[in-house]
Structures are given as structure tokens and as C-alpha cells.
Amino acid sequence: MTERIRYTRYGAAALAALTEVVGEAKAADSLAPVTVIVPSNAAGMVARRHLARGVGGREGVAAIEVTTLARLAEQLTVGELGERRPATSAVTAALYRAALGEAPGSLVAVAEHPSTVRALVRAGFALRDLNEPALDVLAGSETLAAEVVRLHRDAWGRASGWYDSPELLDVARAVLEREPQRAQRLGQVVIYLPQVLSNRETALLKVLTEAADWRAIVGVIGDRAADEPVVNSLRLAGVDVEHSDDAAAFPTAGLVFHASDSDDEVRWVARQVLERMRATPGHRIAVLYASREPYARLLHDHFAAAGIVVNGPGVAAIRDRALVRGFLAVLDLPRGEFARADVFAAIDQAPIRAADGGRIPAARWERISREAGVVRGDDWEVRLSRLIGELEAKASELVARDGVDRGGDEEVAAASELDDETRERVVRLNGRVQSIEKLRAFVAGLRSELERGEELGSWSALSSWAVEMFHRCFGAPEELAGHLPLDEQYAAVVLEQTLRRLGELDAVQPTASLALLQDVLELEFDDALSNVGRFGEGVYLAPISASVGLSTDITYVVGLAEDSFPGRLTPDPILPDSVRRLVPGQLPLARESIADKRRQLLIAFGSAPDVVATFARGDLRRNVGRLPSRWLLPTLRALSGRPDLAATEWEDARSDAILVAPSHWNELRTTAEPATEQEWRIRAVAAGTPPSDAIIDSSLVLLEARAADGLSRFDGDLRGVEGLPDYAREPITVAPTTLEQYADCPYAYFVKRLLRIQPVELPEEIVTISPLNSGQLVHDSFDRFVRQLTDEGGLPGFGQPWTDADKLLLRDIASGLGDQYVAQGLAGHPRLWARERAAILHDLDLMLDADSEYRAANSSQVVATEVVFGMRGRPPVEVAVDGGVVHMAGSIDKVDSTSDGRLIVTDIKTGKAASFKGIEDDIVVGGTKLQLPVYVAAAAREFGVDADEIEAEYWFVRRDRGTRIGAALDDARRERYRNVVGTVVGSIASGLFPAKPPEAPDVMFTRCRYCNPDEIGHGEARLRYERKRHDPALASLIALVDAGATS
Incomplete structure (x- = not known):
């Protein structure tokens, strides 16, 4: 039967041979049926398009079927399989999962792992091509394969209502053996460029060649080693091909x-x-890549940047499409107890809808959840509700202050009676409450739906629920049409179809769950690729394996x-x-x-x-x-x-x-022809003729300015900018700690205080309570403790100690406040908080002991805590400076009076004392310690005592427990204080905000998050500061904050 076989080179020669063979088959009758069996769908499309140009001297072609062997098997088995259905990936996995769950055997330790089922499915594809004797051999071996064969047989023994491709090939073979006349309906069969066949494909092709009139067009390479696998495979199928050793035609690249x-x-x-596309149409060019990683993505990206239209297999699997990623992320939320990060990661994957069907304000909701301290689980209800209560209380307080009773249905009317500023603040608070309520309702709805899904035990019920859930989160595919890219619309359709088919799993694996649903979808979509573009339009991008049947002008x-x-x-x-x-x-x-x-x-x-x-x-x-x-x-x-x-x-x-x-x-x-706009721009810049580009021009200006020795607008020089606070000339209050921050790092002050930008603290990353919050807890506890005893008349007299009952009271107050920190998500991990809580309570005990000793030595008693000035209706402390008066606001932690009429003003510190020890030499320590002088002035006015009769000191109660650093004031120190405050506020008003990173590198912690925002080092910023601090405009400021700098 050698005359039936035509040998040909691959490429254009193969298509020419196909045209001749088809032309011969239709020479007598142009409508004579011809069936061309191709090795792949891609090869089929190339062949079909080529034949459409005409055969046998006639234009066009009719009565021709171009198909693969698998598709031909489908045609031959129509009506042969009854009500049996094709086994999808989900069904196949369920078969193996059921077998593994019932009798895991030696795989019991890994039976529950999703990868085990995937591995069995992959092995099953190979085993399905074996006949029973071969399976018996493997089953009798002393290997893992024996266990796999047992599970394989068990799995497919359950598949009475299903069939797969290998079985389809078997049934098609049986049909031709029983009814060989069916092959006559195919007309002449042309086996075009066959490749290595599976066992069942070989069996079908053998029967087909016995029953049909056939021709074969066999591609040869001219290398025995390369051609031999195909030759051997065809001989097993009854196609008696010969080897061709034409070394002269061995293909190489040019x-x-x-x-x-x-x-x-x-x-x-x-x-x-x-460049080639100037003379060659895109559809006559192919680019074949050796491996998907990294070439598939690189080729698609670079060709897109160059504006080259392409077609071929896509880059991203269906699993990686935004809608599928988003839906899988939603299904996975219960696994992490609705962790805040997981919720917003799911929202970020795809445009999930809110409860009212509108778009989710993701950024706003993320800020709200962070502010509320949400981490996971019931935090969404408890902590969001707590935040709602706090905001509503603030709104009510604002209304109450304005003398308006806002309540019930009269809320809007009452709000309209407020002054403009208060009304605006109330409206903002109410708007925030509404946003929080929407977020709370959204998460509650998700939790409720997913809990309902977890309760469903059948695949049919879970299938209906999953479709509803998909529509709820993203919308039905028909709603998404026109609003999403085509590949996302395709993914939506595939996802919905997959979800609707899940009900059929009830016949295989009765038990369903959300976890299994995720596994099924992951397996279904992992390797599923959608095509890009339309075949024949643009350059063909594909793996090298797609080369069979391909014919181009250049590859x-x-x-x-x-x-x-x-x-x-x-x-x-x-x-x-x-x-x-x-x-x-x-x-x-x-x-x-x-x-x-x-x-x-x-x-x-x-x-x-x-x-x-x-x-x-x-x-x-x-x-x-x-x-x-x-x-x-x-x-x-x-x-x-x-x-x-x-x-x-x-x-x-x-x-x-x-x-x-x-x-x-x-x-x-x-190169004579840059491909992309970026390449043209780089060439232009290198040639000294950079294109006009506002972004690049601005970037170059920034780099040049930062590299210069002088201060620039990119280094904190905002001189001449309007809107900067002038504390000396404007009736606005400022806290001494705010001015301290400017002296410590002017840039940090600018970003934090004026731009109101602060480092993001993620609730889930809070492992332990921060030093700031633990310090605030100590301050608030002591203040409430003193106020309660004051109200009860229980404060100790001059030199009298605190009692054990007092210690218990302070502990109770601190514990209650600590519970509030826990509720707000600020206390950290429960175990670490328990340890820190015990340490705080212990330190408070020692604090009272130390205070008892101190008051005994000074014959003093506590008279007040948290004495405010410049706030809550209290007048500020005025500090006269050159050019005006600075209005100071703040709060004195503790005021004691002595039996001889003196006052002792104390600022309680919970941190280290190292940075305060320079007070003896400089009362303001370079502008970084500005509290005590103004506290003395505030206390003098509040209690009607001469300032000279007031002592002031810092008291360290935790890190450097027992340390007290006093700050005795005299005229020279008061003058120094006024000059320093004047320098600080004058520099702020002038617009000088240079970054002043710490001299030493950050090691254990980051000292200035503004100078080191990425927390990988501030070395470059420090070098820039050391170079620019010599700018004359900074002379007075540097003399204050960095007196040791050399000129």
C-alpha cells in the first residue's frame, strides 16, 4: 500500500502535497467527500485556510472535513453512548477523590491533600491509555504504581455514567469494527502529517485504514532519529511507512x-x-518560543508595546484572570476567618459589588477597617460597631455643645440649626458612619452567604449557590459584556458554565464543601488557556510544539x-x-x-x-x-x-x-528601527535631543536640585509658599511637643503636621502594644485615678503614702483602659498583651511607691493631673518672641503642692531618659525639649503662684524607672527658651523643612519613618542633609538643631 503514502517536507511542501491529494480525490467529482485527519487544531486551521484557496484548478473547495482523530471519534460515536456524559476535569478529580477517600491504602497520610488528587489525575491520563494486561503488570509490581493502579481502577469503576477521550476512541474503534461501512461515509480519508499516536489512537487508526479508502501525507525531516518515533507509531497503525535519510535536506536555521x-x-x-512587516503580512510570520517562562509573557508584552497584532495561545490561564482570582479569593475567606488583609485582597482582585450593587469604595473601606482595628472574625461586627458608636457620640457632643438637641426624626432639622462649621463637622461624621455601616453590612452579608454555602452538603445545591454568589459579587456574564476586556468576559462565561456543571458531581462524590469546591475550580482552571486574537490576523505566537502543520514566510x-x-x-x-x-x-x-x-x-x-x-x-x-x-x-x-x-x-x-x-x-x-516609543526616546536622549516630556523634565530638575549643595524645593525649601502657619503672628495655638518635632526633623513635622500624612499601621501587624499606646495607657490611668480620688476626697495629704487600696484602684482603672485597647485592636497578640499588661500593672504599683517616697521627702501632695491650657476653653500660655506672640497649648501630667507653698510640676515619661540628660547644659536641648518652661507658666497662672516658686521635672516611670531630671529656670534660661521658640516658629513660617535623618544608621528600629519610609536605611538622605545644612538660609535653624555642624 506504499502508493497510498506521499512523503513530504514540512511547511509549504506539506500543504502543496495536501492540495494535490485532495485535488486527486475530487478530480471526478468536486463534491466527493474527503476527510482530512490533522495532528492538531492549529494544523487543521492552516490546512483548512490553504485548501479554501482552491484545489484541482478550481476556486474554493466543498465537501471536505478537516478534523483531528479525537474529533472524528466523537462523530463516529454519536448515539453509541446513550445518556453517558463526558467526564470533565472536575468529574475525573471527583472519581479519584472518592476512591482515595474510601480506601486510601498507603496514601492515607496524604489523602486529604489537594496535590494528591492532582497527581493521581495526571497519572490517570497515562494509565487510561493502557490495556488491562498492562495494568495487571503494574498492579503486580512492588512499587507505588501498584497502589496508583488500584485507585485508578477503583475510580473509573465508579464512572458508569461517564466517558473520557480514551474510552471515546475505544468506542469509535468498536463501531468501525462492527460497522465498517460507516467509514465509507467519510469519503477518502487523508492522514495529514501524523505524529506519535497514543495506544488507543493507534488502534482506531488501524481499524480506520482497514475500512476506509485512505491516503497518508507523511512529513519527513531527513534525520532517522527524529523521524523514527513517527514511523514506528504509523507502522503499528497499519501505515507501512519507510525511513528517509536525506541528510542534505536536514533543516537548519538561516x-x-x-x-x-x-x-x-x-x-x-x-x-x-x-521591519519584516513592511513587506510581509503579519499572518505570514510566526514566532515560536521554547518555553512559556519567560518567553510567552515577554513576547506578548514587547509586541504589544510595539503595536504588533498577534494571535495564538494566551499567556495567562483562566485561573489567573481577575474575575476567577477574585471569586476564588472570596471562597477562601472563611479559611482565614475573614482576615482583613484577605478581604481587601479579594476586593482588589476584581470589581466586587457592594450590597446595593454599586462599586465598592475599596480605599475608603480599607482606611475605615484599619482605623477600627479590624483583624479578622468578629472584629468586623464588634470593632466597626464600636467605631460607629464613637463617631455618633462625637456628633452628639458637637450638637450638644451648640445647644441643639438632635434626636429622632428631627435630626436633619436640628442639624440645620447648627453654625456652619459645626454643621459641616457633623455631616462629615454622619457620612463616615454611613460608610462604616455599608462596610459592616457588606462583610456581614459575605459571611452569612459563605456560612450558608458551608452548610450545603450536595454538589447540586452548592452549584446553584455558587452561581448566585458569583452573580452577587460580580454580576452575570451578560451584565459584564461590554464592561470588561474580552479575556475577562470569556473567563466569566467559562466560570459560570463550570459552576453550573458542578451538580453532576453528586453522582460521583455525594459529599460537597467549600474547600472541595475550591479544589475543583483550581484543578479545572490551572492549565486552561484562552486564545489571544483571531487565527490568521497578525503574527502567530505559539510554543515550538505548535510547529507541526505550520507554513509561513518567516519563522x-x-x-x-x-x-x-x-x-x-x-x-x-x-x-x-x-x-x-x-x-x-x-x-x-x-x-x-x-x-x-x-x-x-x-x-x-x-x-x-x-x-x-x-x-x-x-x-x-x-x-x-x-x-x-x-x-x-x-x-x-x-x-x-x-x-x-x-x-x-x-x-x-x-x-x-x-x-x-x-x-x-x-x-x-x-538598530535602524527601534520597535517601541520607549526605545525611540532612549535613542533621542542619548543623541542629546531628548523629547519634550513633562515627567522626565521634572525628574531631571529634581535630581539636579538634590545633587546640588544648596537647599531646593525638593529638599524642603518652601520659602514664598502661601498657607504656612505663622504661630508668632496668627492667633493659633500650638503644642510644645509639636515644635519639638520640628526641631528634631523639620521634614517629619511638615509631612505629619501640615500634610497630615502618617505611616500606615496595619492592625494585623500589631504584635504588641506600641510604646506610644502603652505610655498613653499609663498617663490616662493615673489621671483617672487621681480624679476619682479627688472626687471622693481620698487623696493623701502632705507626705502621706498611697495605700494598698489605692494601688488596687489604679490597677482596676488601668485594666479597664487596657480592655479598651484590646477592643480597638491596639494591644497586640493576646499572649504578648497578657505579659505587657502584667508589666504595666507592676510598673504602676512601683510608680505609686516611688511617688510616696518622693512626696514624703518633699512633704507634698498631689493637687491635680492633666491640667490643660489652650484647650477646652482654657486660655493658652503666651510666649513672647521676636515678631509676635506664640500661643501654647498642652496638658500638665501632674502638679504637687508642698507644705511650704511651693508647686512641683511633673511631666511623666515612660520612655528612656538619654535624650533629656542635656537639659542641665541647654534647657531646650536644641529645641527638642520645650515642655517644662511653658508648663511652669501655665501652672503659675492656674494656681496663682509665682513662677519662681515652681519646680519642674521629668519623671521616668518605666524604661528608666526612678530617674528624675529637673529643669530649674532663671532669666537666662527663660530668654534662651523664648529665642529658641522664636527660631522654630520663624523657620516654620519661612518655609524651611529640610529632612534631618539621625546621624547613626537605624539598626534595631526606625527612628524617623519620614526620613526612612521604606525602612531600609537613610544613609543617602543623611549625606544630602550634611551637604545642604551649610546653606546660608538654614544658618539660624542649624545653629539650634545641629550646633555641632561645621561650617
């Missing part, structure tokens, strides 16, 4: 290019394709480095070669996949008259060198004229057809 890395390689290909084959193609051989852990050899010829060995890759590459080299091969000689991501693929050596030898060229000497190959790009810049500099 040009080789190599670049420093994959990115440069793909950039060059994009430029070449763009680029990229990624031909040894580690990418063939790459590393990964053994199958379940069905290793040692197991496969037990059934010779039944299961392909690992090395056969290497042979397949080589054959596919040689086919690619024969797909066009002009073939370009490229590879990267390095990987800049991993900082390693790379070798060209072993299969590229014949091309390098042919082009260089060195048939004995060794693989290790490939760099010595020289030819006009071997091109090299030493670097990205060198290639960009010399």
Missing part, C-alpha cells in the same frame, strides 16, 4: 542571533518583526538556550521510567519527550524558507551564563563552516549569519 538575556533577545525579535524560533530547550529532564514520581519499562512500548519513557522536542524543533526549522533562531547567552535575573541548545549546534556549524565545532566553543563560530548583541544599549544604538 540566521542565528544571541543577546545578553531573554529581554534583549525578545526586543530584537520585536524590532525584526516590525522566528526564540529561547533556544540549553536550559530552556530541552531543559532539565524531570522524572515522574508516580510513574518513573523504571515502572514504565515493565510495560515496554505502552508508556513513553522520559527520554522520548526529549526526542519529541527535537523533532518539533526541526519541524519548526522547516516551516518557512526563512528561519531565524535566537537564544540568550545569560540570565541577568539569576546572574548566570547559558549555552545554546545542543540542537542549535548543527545550525552554528553550518553557518560558520566548521563541521567539527564543539559545544563548548560555540562562541568561536563566526559568520555574517550569526549576529550578536553585546548589550541592550549597543543594539538599541545601532
